[in-house]
Amino acid sequence: MLPPAVKETALSTARNMVPSENTVHVSFAPAESARVYDIVIGQDILAQAGERLAAVLTSKKICIVTDETVARLYLVNLMKNLEMSGFNACPPVILPAGERTKNFEHLQNIIDRFSSYKLDRSATIVALGGGVVGDIAGFAAAIFMRGAGFAQIPTTLLAQVDSSVGGKTGINTAAGKNLAGAFHQPKIVLIDTGVLKTLPPRELKAGYAEILKYALIGDPDFFAWLEQNGATLLAGDAAAQEYAIGKSCRAKAAIVVADEDERKDIRALLNLGHSFGHALEALGGYDGRILHGEAVGTGCLLAFEFSRDRGLCPAEDVERLRGHMQKAGLMTEPPFKAAAEDMFARMQSDKKNRDGRTTLVLARGIGRAFVAGDIVAADVLAFLKKRF
Ligand SMILES: NC(=O)c1ccc[n+]([C@@H]2O[C@H](COP(=O)([O-])OP(=O)(O)OC[C@H]3O[C@@H](n4cnc5c(N)ncnc54)[C@H](O)[C@@H]3O)[C@@H](O)[C@H]2O)c1
Numbered sequence: 001m002l003p004p005a006v007k008e009t010a011l012s013t014a015r016n017m018v019p020s021e022n023t024v025h026v027s028f029a030p031a032e033s034a035r036v037y038d039i040v041i042g043q044d045i046l047a048q049a050g051e052r053l054a055a056v057l058t059s060k061k062i063c064i065v066t067d068e069t070v071a072r073l074y075l076v077n078l079m080k081n082l083e084m085s086g087f088n089a090c091p092p093v094i095l096p097a098g099e100r101t102k103n104f105e106h107l108q109n110i111i112d113r114f115s116s117y118k119l120d121r122s123a124t125i126v127a128l129g130g131g132v133v134g135d136i137a138g139f140a141a142a143i144f145m146r147g148a149g150f151a152q153i154p155t156t157l158l159a160q161v162d163s164s165v166g167g168k169t170g171i172n173t174a175a176g177k178n179l180a181g182a183f184h185q186p187k188i189v190l191i192d193t194g195v196l197k198t199l200p201p202r203e204l205k206a207g208y209a210e211i212l213k214y215a216l217i218g219d220p221d222f223f224a225w226l227e228q229n230g231a232t233l234l235a236g237d238a239a240a241q242e243y244a245i246g247k248s249c250r251a252k253a254a255i256v257v258a259d260e261d262e263r264k265d266i267r268a269l270l271n272l273g274h275s276f277g278h279a280l281e282a283l284g285g286y287d288g289r290i291l292h293g294e295a296v297g298t299g300c301l302l303a304f305e306f307s308r309d310r311g312l313c314p315a316e317d318v319e320r321l322r323g324h325m326q327k328a329g330l331m332t333e334p335p336f337k338a339a340a341e342d343m344f345a346r347m348q349s350d351k352k353n354r355d356g357r358t359t360l361v362l363a364r365g366i367g368r369a370f371v372a373g374d375i376v377a378a379d380v381l382a383f384l385k386k387r388f
Pocket residue numbers: 067068069070073097098099102129130131132133135155156158159162163164165166167168169178195196197198199200203292
């Protein structure tokens with residue numbers, strides 16, 4: 001493992017070659033080298049993957065994990081690029097696309113493939129794909145031989161601004177989403193905005209909702225920027241995408257570094273919109289009618305409305321948020337009938353409740369979210385009954 005100072009030099013040399021690039025340094029305390037890494041964001045990063053990885057990895061042994069859709073689009077070029085930089089890449093593990101892949105069976109297959117390639121802990125597992133690939137490949141890397149190297153090349157907007165940052169990896173179990181997993185930080189995250197050109201518009205908007213979430217949590221200026229530039233970003237403008245991805249990664253990295261294992265109330269802020277959102281996702285049965293990002297955007301609006309009803313948030317901030325979401329073409333209402341009682345029941349099963357009280361992330365306005373730990377659960381039900 002290169003000490004951080006050497007890694008910095010190697011990266012800044014590479015950085016000088018690409019003026020448009022944007023790098024977020026992530027450094028968990030104590031800053032030993034395994035816990036310091038860069039998120040590199042730019043318009044042609046995939047074509048530099050080999051040199052970028054070579055600058056931070058000590059072993060040339062790697063194995064790419066991807067899904068069928070992403071493999072068709074980007075795998076051949078990536079393999080060639082890595083070989084040109086002297087990497088010895090095993091035959092890639094190509095998984096079926098979609099959430100159902102995040103299960104024990106595929107995890108076992110991935111581990112068996114690593115064993116058949118005689119990989120060891122010095123090897124690096126490279127996740128090329130959306131959050132599904134990042135989560136299962138990262139978990140496989142975390143447990144293979146008690147922890148192999150890991151690098152992320154996220155290819156959906158959601159993965160670029162959310163799932164590739166923070167080190168959470170995992171799979172779903174029969175009992176629910178993300179119930180088995182581990183924290184495993186990557187050695188580098190390579191974000192190429194160019195891959196967003198092939199992403200379906202609906203997936204792009206779902207990722208945009210998570211970008212909006214960071215602005216709503218703590219950055220009113222960023223919200224104003226999104227009001228001005230959101231449409232351009234969604235239309236595919238690479239500079240706008242790069243700026244917003246950088247802002248989002250920085251916001252998430254600052255939060256996770258301050259509260260890596262979620263023991264304080266800081267990381268919980270990232271759950272803005274997620275209590276309502278997870279309930280909507282569960283009611284939708286994960287059948288594709290509502291994507292995670294769509295549920296989170298709708299959930300953020302509900303959290304703002306609930307905050308307004310409690311006298312915490314000005315009504316004009318709620319309308320400003322709704323107005324921006326509608327203008328950007330984001331979902332603001334569930335696409336199916338959500339009964340208040342059903343939604344409340346899902347919200348109750350999603351979290352710990354004590355004495356009829358629950359925790360929600362609420363807001364005092366745009367960019368002013370906070371964790372409210374003493375919400376009377378019956379008030380949430382009353383709000384949902386009024387709303388749905
Ligand atoms: N680890 C975390 O902190 C974290 C955070 C948020 C979400 N997640 C997880 O992320 C997952 C959702 O991730 P997602 O939204 O990226 O979904 P996904 O990985 O299923 O990708 C969505 C679809 O887009 C396709 N795709 C990916 N990149 C593409 C590209 N460039 N062009 C065309 N098609 C492309 C995929 O094949 C897939 O069909 C969930 O499992 C969720 O639990 C994890």
